[in-house]
Amino acid sequence: MVLPDVPHTFTSRIRTHRITDYPMTELPTAAICTPLDLEYWALRDLLPRHRFTERTERGTAFAVTELQGRHSDWRLVLTLSGRRNADTAVAAERAIATWRPQVLLLVGIAGGLRGVSIGDVIAASSVYHYEPGQDTDAGRFTRVETLRASHGLSQQAQLIKDEWAGRLGLAPGETPPRVFHRPIAAGSQVVTGSKSDTAALIETHAGDAHGVETEGFGALAAAWPNAGVEAMVIRGVSDLLDDKNPAADQERQPRAARNAAAFALALVERLDPGPGPFLDPPAPGKREPSGPAQTTINYIGAIGDGADITVGAMGPNSNGRVVAGQYRQSPPRASRNDRERIEGDQP
Numbered sequence: 177m178v179l180p181d182v183p184h185t186f187t188s189r190i191r192t193h194r195i196t197d198y199p200m201t202e203l204p205t206a207a208i209c210t211p212l213d214l215e216y217w218a219l220r221d222l223l224p225r226h227r228f229t230e231r232t233e234r235g236t237a238f239a240v241t242e243l244q245g246r247h248s249d250w251r252l253v254l255t256l257s258g259r260r261n262a263d264t265a266v267a268a269e270r271a272i273a274t275w276r277p278q279v280l281l282l283v284g285i286a287g288g289l290r291g292v293s294i295g296d297v298i299a300a301s302s303v304y305h306y307e308p309g310q311d312t313d314a315g316r317f318t319r320v321e322t323l324r325a326s327h328g329l330s331q332q333a334q335l336i337k338d339e340w341a342g343r344l345g346l347a348p349g350e351t352p353p354r355v356f357h358r359p360i361a362a363g364s365q366v367v368t369g370s371k372s373d374t375a376a377l378i379e380t381h382a383g384d385a386h387g388v389e390t391e392g393f394g395a396l397a398a399a400w401p402n403a404g405v406e407a408m409v410i411r412g413v414s415d416l417l418d419d420k421n422p423a424a425d426q427e428r429q430p431r432a433a434r435n436a437a438a439f440a441l442a443l444v445e446r447l448d449p450g451p452g453p454f455l456d457p458p459a460p461g462k463r464e465p466s467g468p469a470q471t472t473i474n475y476i477g478a479i480g481d482g483a484d485i486t487v488g489a490m491g492p493n494s495n496g497r498v499v500a501g502q503y504r505q506s507p508p509r510a511s512r513n514d515r516e517r518i519e520g521d522q523p
Contacts, residue, residue, distance in 0.1 A: 204279075205276065206279040207280050208254050212259070214430055218433035234274075236274075237256070243445065247447070247449065253277065261392075268394065272398060285389075286298065286388060290384070292356060292416075294414065295428075295431055297355045299355060300359060300387070304360070304378075305322070306361050332446055336439070344434065359384055360409065361385040362392040363393075
């Protein structure tokens with residue numbers, strides 16, 4: 177191909193490609209869903225010096241930042257998932273489809289059972305959906321469904337020591353909240369009394385549950401069919417079944433949400449996203465985008481002796497590359513045929 181000495185610019189007239197590519201810096205991603213706004217802001221408040229980018233995809237709002245971990249930086253995606261299992265499942269699935277995270281966490285508050293105290297944290301080993309069953313003339317037969325937290329996350333959560341509480345600003349000598357690695361129960365009922373029918377149902381069919389809430393099963397159900405997504409539910413205990421007090425909730429709920437948020441961030445920070453349970457490498461010859469990355473790219477350049485160009489890419493998820501190369505000398509002017517070959521031969 178013969179190129180002219182006179183600098184000559186070429187633009188998208190050459191060729192426009194539809195491509196899928198990685199951003200210039202690819203980070204492993206952890207998505208955190210929070211049912212309530214106080215749980216969402218508990219996470220944001222623990223990251224005061226982090227710059228968040230707001231992003232909306234198909235009506236769902238996400239806040240994105242970076243979190244420095246022990247082994248790697250992480251892209252952290254926060255979203256409000258809404259109450260109830262069904263709403264949470266939809267929000268979690270949307271987060272997975274949009275960001276393709278390696279880790280999905282549901283973080284928030286719960287009612288406490290079986291000896292936990294207000295402020296304690298439950299890193300749920302599994303979640304019971306206690307409401308399914310069969311109602312017959314002979315009575316109701318409960319068929320509890322169970323989803324387990326990812327093995328890798330459960331292992332890492334159990335290795336976290338009291339240093340996770342450093343974000344809580346505890347007074348010297350103050351005992352950190354306890355952490356329980358036990359099941360929780362998730363249904364559509366807000367349970368406010370230990371003598372209620374729902375409390376009796378949980379005691380009979382999910383008797384080792386240490387917490388009760390209304391969203392955790394939906395989060396794990398969304399993650400379950402998505403290979404490569406590790407999922408867990410993390411809850412701070414804000415009340416006990418026989419100690420539900422709206423006035424006390426004003427202090428207890430923010431404290432419980434903050435405790436759960438601090439533990440969740442500590443968990444993400446200690447994860448190793450290398451090849452293994454948290455980040456599997458793409459299959460040979462295949463590159464999967466990490467987020468909304470289908471983009472039409474227009475090539476812009478300048479060629480010729482002394483050619484010079486400045487190109488910029490701006491906006492969320494911007495990416496690009498600059499290619500420089502040497503070309504052989506050519507006659508002072510290019511013929512029309514040469515120019516046509518230039519435009520036709522560009523990749």
